[in-house]
Amino acid sequence: MVVTGSELVRGERTDLNGPFLARSLLALGLEPARIEIVGDDPNELEAAVRVAVADAELVAISGGLGPTHDDRTVEVVARVAGLELVVRPELEQEIEAVSREVAERMKRDYPDFAGGVRKQATVPDGAIALGLAGTAPGLVVEIGRTPVVVLPGPPPELQRLWPNALTTPPIRRVLDGGVPPLRRTLRLFGAGESMVAQAFAEAGGDGDGVETTICARDFEVVVEILAEPAAEKRAEELTSALGASLERFLYSDDGRTVEQVVLNLCHERGLTLGTAESCTGGLIVARLTAVPGFSATTLGGIVAYSNELKERELGVSAELLAEQGAVSAEVAEAMANGARGQLGVDVAVAVTGVAGPGGGTDEKPVGLVYLHAVTPWGGKGSSFSFPGDRDSIRRRSVVAALHLVRRLLTEKRDEGGTDP
Amino acid sequence: MVVTGSELVRGERTDLNGPFLARSLLALGLEPARIEIVGDDPNELEAAVRVAVADAELVAISGGLGPTHDDRTVEVVARVAGLELVVRPELEQEIEAVSREVAERMKRDYPDFAGGVRKQATVPDGAIALGLAGTAPGLVVEIGRTPVVVLPGPPPELQRLWPNALTTPPIRRVLDGGVPPLRRTLRLFGAGESMVAQAFAEAGGDGDGVETTICARDFEVVVEILAEPAAEKRAEELTSALGASLERFLYSDDGRTVEQVVLNLCHERGLTLGTAESCTGGLIVARLTAVPGFSATTLGGIVAYSNELKERELGVSAELLAEQGAVSAEVAEAMANGARGQLGVDVAVAVTGVAGPGGGTDEKPVGLVYLHAVTPWGGKGSSFSFPGDRDSIRRRSVVAALHLVRRLLTEKRDEGGTDP
Numbered sequence: 059m060v061v062t063g064s065e066l067v068r069g070e071r072t073d074l075n076g077p078f079l080a081r082s083l084l085a086l087g088l089e090p091a092r093i094e095i096v097g098d099d100p101n102e103l104e105a106a107v108r109v110a111v112a113d114a115e116l117v118a119i120s121g122g123l124g125p126t127h128d129d130r131t132v133e134v135v136a137r138v139a140g141l142e143l144v145v146r147p148e149l150e151q152e153i154e155a156v157s158r159e160v161a162e163r164m165k166r167d168y169p170d171f172a173g174g175v176r177k178q179a180t181v182p183d184g185a186i187a188l189g190l191a192g193t194a195p196g197l198v199v200e201i202g203r204t205p206v207v208v209l210p211g212p213p214p215e216l217q218r219l220w221p222n223a224l225t226t227p228p229i230r231r232v233l234d235g236g237v238p239p240l241r242r243t244l245r246l247f248g249a250g251e252s253m254v255a256q257a258f259a260e261a262g263g264d265g266d267g268v269e270t271t272i273c274a275r276d277f278e279v280v281v282e283i284l285a286e287p288a289a290e291k292r293a294e295e296l297t298s299a300l301g302a303s304l305e306r307f308l309y310s311d312d313g314r315t316v317e318q319v320v321l322n323l324c325h326e327r328g329l330t331l332g333t334a335e336s337c338t339g340g341l342i343v344a345r346l347t348a349v350p351g352f353s354a355t356t357l358g359g360i361v362a363y364s365n366e367l368k369e370r371e372l373g374v375s376a377e378l379l380a381e382q383g384a385v386s387a388e389v390a391e392a393m394a395n396g397a398r399g400q401l402g403v404d405v406a407v408a409v410t411g412v413a414g415p416g417g418g419t420d421e422k423p424v425g426l427v428y429l430h431a432v433t434p435w436g437g438k439g440s441s442f443s444f445p446g447d448r449d450s451i452r453r454r455s456v457v458a459a460l461h462l463v464r465r466l467l468t469e470k471r472d473e474g475g476t477d478p
Numbered sequence: 479m480v481v482t483g484s485e486l487v488r489g490e491r492t493d494l495n496g497p498f499l500a501r502s503l504l505a506l507g508l509e510p511a512r513i514e515i516v517g518d519d520p521n522e523l524e525a526a527v528r529v530a531v532a533d534a535e536l537v538a539i540s541g542g543l544g545p546t547h548d549d550r551t552v553e554v555v556a557r558v559a560g561l562e563l564v565v566r567p568e569l570e571q572e573i574e575a576v577s578r579e580v581a582e583r584m585k586r587d588y589p590d591f592a593g594g595v596r597k598q599a600t601v602p603d604g605a606i607a608l609g610l611a612g613t614a615p616g617l618v619v620e621i622g623r624t625p626v627v628v629l630p631g632p633p634p635e636l637q638r639l640w641p642n643a644l645t646t647p648p649i650r651r652v653l654d655g656g657v658p659p660l661r662r663t664l665r666l667f668g669a670g671e672s673m674v675a676q677a678f679a680e681a682g683g684d685g686d687g688v689e690t691t692i693c694a695r696d697f698e699v700v701v702e703i704l705a706e707p708a709a710e711k712r713a714e715e716l717t718s719a720l721g722a723s724l725e726r727f728l729y730s731d732d733g734r735t736v737e738q739v740v741l742n743l744c745h746e747r748g749l750t751l752g753t754a755e756s757c758t759g760g761l762i763v764a765r766l767t768a769v770p771g772f773s774a775t776t777l778g779g780i781v782a783y784s785n786e787l788k789e790r791e792l793g794v795s796a797e798l799l800a801e802q803g804a805v806s807a808e809v810a811e812a813m814a815n816g817a818r819g820q821l822g823v824d825v826a827v828a829v830t831g832v833a834g835p836g837g838g839t840d841e842k843p844v845g846l847v848y849l850h851a852v853t854p855w856g857g858k859g860s861s862f863s864f865p866g867d868r869d870s871i872r873r874r875s876v877v878a879a880l881h882l883v884r885r886l887l888t889e890k891r892d893e894g895g896t897d898p
Contacts (some may be wrong), residue, residue, distance in 0.1 A: 064691040067510050067700065069497030071695070076515065077489030090487050091522060093515040098691055102511060106734045109529075125687060126692040127673035127683060171678075174672035193672070203494075214866030217806060250580055252594035252613070260591075269517055271484040272546045275491070277630060282485065301546055333760075339767025340753075341762030343781045347759025350835055350868055355653040358791070359781040361753075366776040367821060401787060415770055446634030448770055469523065 059090065060106045062121040063211055064097040074213045075120040082220065087236025088116060098128040100404035105209065107138050111201045116232045118223075121211030123194040124367050125174025132197070134379070135208055136182035139201045143180050151181035153193045160193075188222040191215030198226045220435075228281050228296050240290050240296040242311070244281040261299035265292035276457040278316075279307075309464060316460040317345050320350045323467040324405060331431070331463075333359035334372050334397035334408035336384065337427065341456045357403050362393065369439055372396030372408075383422065385410050386441050390428035398432050407431040407463045409455050413448045427455045431462045438466045479510065480526045482551055483518040483631055495540040496634045502640065518548040523604035527558050530620045536652045538643075542633030543614040545594025552617070555628055557577060558600050559621045561602035570599035573833060580613075589831040606641040611635030618646045625649050660710050662717040662731070665853045667881050669727035674699050674720075680798060685712035687863035696738075696877040699727075712849040728886060736805025736880040737765050741772045743887040749853070751883075753779035754792050754817035754828035756804065757847065762827065777823050782813065792816030792828075803842065807859050818852050827851040827883045829875050831869045847875045851882045860874045860887045 060074040066073045076093035083090055091114060096102040103122065110117045120423040122131030136143050157171040185208075190197030196208035196219035205228035210215045223229055246254065251274040258281075264270050267289030271282045281300060285293035301308055301468070312321055324331045333343045343359030346352070360371045365384055366376040374389055374397040382388040393408035411427030418424035433457050442458055444451045479496040486493045496513035502509055507768035511534060516522040523542065529895035530537045542551030556563050577591040598613050605628075608616030625648035627637045633894055643649055666674065670692040678701075684690050687709030691702045701720060705713035730739055744751045753763045763779030766772070782790045785804055788794040791814040794809055802808040813828035831847030838844035843863070850859040862878055864871045 063693065065693045065700065066688075067513055067515075068504050068702075069500030069510065070700075070702070071693075072492055072494065072497055074492065077486075077492055080487060080489030084488050084862065089517075091517070092526070093487055093489075095513040095515075097509075097511070106512070108812060112488070124675075126674045126694070132848070157672065160672075164670060164673070165666070166670075166673060170676045171670075171672045174675055184876075211693075214870045217867065233798065247582070250584060250591075252559075252577065252591045253584070253586060254547045254579075255544075255594055256590045258547065269484075271548050272544070273483065273485045273491075273546070280485065280490075282488075282490070335556070335760075336731060338764075339765075339776075340755075340762075340781065342760075343783075344758075344760035344764050347757075347758065348869065350532075350833075350873070353783055356759075357784040358787040359760060360791075361760065361767070361779040363763075363767060364774055365776040370822065373848035400791070413734050413770075417773075417833065437732070445638070447637065449768065450634045451769070451872075459886060476652075 059093045060110050060117065060119045061093065061095045061096065062119065063095075064128070066095050066121070067097040069330075073212065075209070075216050078213065078217060079093050079118045079220070081118070083116070085238060086224075086233050087238040088233070098122065098130065099132050100130045100262050104130065104134045104138060105136060107206070108306050109117045111138065111204045111206065112399070114204065115235075116205055116207075116229065118207040118209065120209045120216055123178065123208065123210045125171075125177055125193065128206075131208060132181060135206060139182055139199055139206075141182035141184060141199070144183045145176065145180050149181070149187060149195055151380045152173060152190055153178050153195070156190060156193050178259045186226050186228070188226070191219050196223060198223055198228055200228050205232060225381065237287055238430060240285040240287060240293055242283040242293060243313040244283075244297065244300055244304070244308060245310035245315070246279040246281070246304055246307040247277055247286055247309050249304055251279055254281060254304065257300055257303040260303065261296055265296070266397070268292050268296060270296065276454050278457065300442055316457065316464060318349055320460055320463050320467065321346065321349055321355055323464065324355045325352065327467070329355070329404040331356050332397050332401035332403035332404060334393040335359060336363060336368070336393070336410040336412040338452050338459070339363060339456050340410045341452055345456060345460070358401055360400065368393060372400060385412055385422050385426060385428060387428050387441060388428070390430035391437065393440055394430040394432045394437065404468070405431070405433050405463060407459050409459050411451070411455060413451045415448060425451050427451065427458070429455070429459050429462050431466045432460070433466055435467075438462060458472065479513045479868040480523070480530050480537065480539045481513065481515045482518065482523050482539065483515075484548070486515050486541070487517040487591050491880065493632065495629070495791055497591060497635050498633065498637060499538045499540070499640070501534070503660060505766045506653050507643075507658040508653070512683060518542065520550045520554050523551065524554045524558060525553060526723070527626070528676065531558065531624050532865060534624065535655075536625055536627075536649065538627040538629065539781065540629045540636055541629065543598065543630045545591075545597055547722050548711050551628060555619055555626060556602035559619050559626075560600055561604060561619070563600050564603045565596065566607070566642050569601070569607060569615055570595060572610055572634055573615070576613050606646050606648075608639045608646070616643060618643055618648055620648050625652060638842065651699065657707055660707060660713055662703040662713060663704075663733040664717065664720055664724070665726060665730035665735070666699040666701070666724055667697055667736070669699050669724055674701060674724065675895040677723040678724065685716070688712050690716065696874050698877065698879065712813050720886055730880075736884060738769055740880055740883050740887065741766065741769055741775055742817055743884065744775045745772065747887070749775070749824040751776050751825045752817050752821035752823035754813040754826060755779060755781045756783060756788070756813070756830040756878070757833040758829045758875050759871050762829065762870055762879050765876060765880070778821055780817055780820065788813060792820060805832055805846060805848060806849050807850070807861060811852035811857065814857065815849040825851070825853050825883060825887070826881050829879050831871070831875060832862060833871045835868060845871050849875070849879050849882050851879070851886045853886055856886075858882060
């Protein structure tokens with residue numbers, strides 16, 4: 059995958075296209091080798107495309123198809139392929155039609171757009187057009203035996219044109235060679251990476267055709283076991299050996315994330331779920347509602363950023379806030395109970411903490427976070443001191459809160475729950 | 479920047495380290511040329527490191543420092559540098575101390591960790607150690623004249639060790655050559671990319687030493703003007719020319735995002751802010767609360783995912799929900815007014831829509847979203863039909879909602895507000 063955009067290589071924006079294309083190709087049986095992000099400089103882009111075409115069986119390029127002067131991908135691909143650039147009349151008509159609509163909607167004169175239209179209708183001779191997304195045409199160009207897919211940068215547009223690319227003969231030819239790998243994913247909570255490495259070694263490590271990656275993030279360790287079909291038996295052995303030795307930390311062996319596990323647990327038990335958030339400011343409920351199909355489970359949430367709202371919306375008493383402070387185990391518990399009553403849900407989880415950068419004190423420093431979850435049969439609290447910046451403190455608080463609910467619903471004992 | 483991790487190259491996780499390092503280096507006056515993401519395969523990593531060392535003045539590598547078998551960055555860097563791997567006793571003691579704490583906290587035997595400790599204390603001969611993050615030591619190794627910074631993969635750990643790298647002599651030597659570029663950022667809402675390209679051309683385009691990128695995302699177009707100090711005058715001319723011709727779309731010329739602009743507008747006017755969210759599920763309030771220092775402005779929000787909560791928490795009448803349906807302009811308005819009353823805020827914004835993938839009908843298809851914002855002096859609604867998947871519909875709804883509030887607070891006329 060070659061991704062172009064100065065805003066991406068400068069880190070002003072995070073690339074979503076490389077990961078999307080990688081996931082899609084992996085599922086189709088190709089092993090993603092490299093995601094390379096370069097700026098708008100055509101020389102950097104040309105160098106990246108030349109290397110990619112030389113090394114890979116399939117190259118996907120995203121970005122640089124816009125109407126503006128700094129969008130040079132088509133020109134670069136034509137140069138690498140040694141192909142002429144030609145204006146495609148039928149493409150020009152399509153793009154013009156779209157642009158006239160846009161011009162009308164924006165109450166602008168079409169001539170403002172004409173230059174961009176001609177530019178976007180200019181493609182390498184012989185390129186396969188994949189249709190338009192916005193005004194940008196996706197393309198497939200063969201360079202030697204290597205098909206190169208050229209896609210627009212905006213993720214929704216790229217994702218809409220990508221399936222068209224997969225149906226073109228050059229891409230089909232490559233994909234027919236690929237066999238989707240067998241995949242097992244173990245998600246662990248509260249286990250250290252070293253401990254998992256130890257268990258992996260004791261289980262005999264990879265075998266021929268098996269590739270295991272062990273990756274820690276926030277509190278979680280994710281073990282990915284990928285195997286060629288021939289190595290299926292070894293992969294299953296390894297999976298069950300790891301599952302057995304790490305059983306007390308294992309919370310998902312089917313790739314489901316913690317929010318999916320929590321939502322399924324609630325759904326199976328016919329329980330509804332709600333949130334009361336202070337420092338996480340809505341991230342927990344946003345993550346729960348990102349999973350489709352659970353609108354009957356997640357009823358909603360209250361973000362009570364101010365003490366006033368903690369009182370009014372969640373029924374936390376002014377006395378408690380004054381005595382214990384908003385960042386305290388007692389207030390977290392009161393918020394959770396308040397959310398349960400106020401939202402009329404069975405299960406509620408609450409978070410209050412100091413996300414920083416300001417607001418820390420000696421006794422309540424930045425990173426101190428209190429969580430509490432309640433169910434019809436009882437509650438459970440925990441507290442953490444998270445390292446890192448505001449964003450990572452908020453993110454870790456979300457993960458910790460979701461696992462607190464999960465543990466409460468599965469009534470597993472709290473293990474490693476104080477391990478950041 | 480070379481980033482290693484199979485979970486990253488397979489798109490199972492999005493890299494944050496490349497963008498972080500790029501932003502930091504750009505601010506220090508270096509131009510980020512390339513972010514390359516490779517898997518755990520040591521040959522892929524070695525190839526990437528060799529190319530990077532050959533091309534760049536400075537190379538930063540993230541990931542592959544863990545205790546596990548698939549963490550091979552140190553070994554690869556030593557090979558590329560032609561250096562021996564040696565165990566550093568003082569490093570081993572430090573890492574052992576940390577690991578013993580972890581072992582204790584996890585109620586595990588230390589011997590489980592010993593192997594990982596020795597691995598993580600093994601570094602290329604002559605490497606500069608940057609201290610520990612977790613149990614992973616950051617390193618600086620010189621390969622020829624090119625300093626190579628080796629940092630752990632977890633973003634909080636990388637971000638904690640990075641400042642230490644910047645103080646080492648090899649990095650200082652490179653940075654002393656760099657002069658931070660002059661930067662101007664124009665953020666536009668409702669303007670098409672072609673229109674901006676046109677204005678850019680009319681303004682005379684880049685001049686010597688000026689590099690402008692024009693980038694559209696969601697509804698916004700971001701114009702980044704970077705200039706060498708010598709080209710400052712040209713950059714200022716271009717900035718004001720663009721600002722003038724695109725004035726009606728320009729909402730930020732100082733790099734502030736729309737949420738920062740909205741928060742500042744409220745803060746300056748002494749207004750408090752709240753949200754009522756259905757399909758966006760808390761993303762709006764999460765984005766507002768991600769900006770530090772506005773806890774007196776953003777009081778909170780209500781996520782009313784179910785109709786029941788729209789009635790109970792936001793006072794939307796059952797009749798209205800029955801007559802118009804939850805996804806309607808009328809319900810969006812009632813939600814906004816309800817949030818204003820319930821949260822006791824001056825300004826409230828509400829969103830209700832069909833984020834999909836399910837739940838769409840012929841008359842209310844997936845992507846249909848209604849927004850409404852209210853202030854003490856009046857309200858404003860708008861509706862959209864967004865393309866794309868659940869995630870992008872939710873994301874675009876957030877951007878649209880923030881701009882609706884901004885426009886209401888600045889009383890600009892609604893321009894291009896119906897342009898997805």
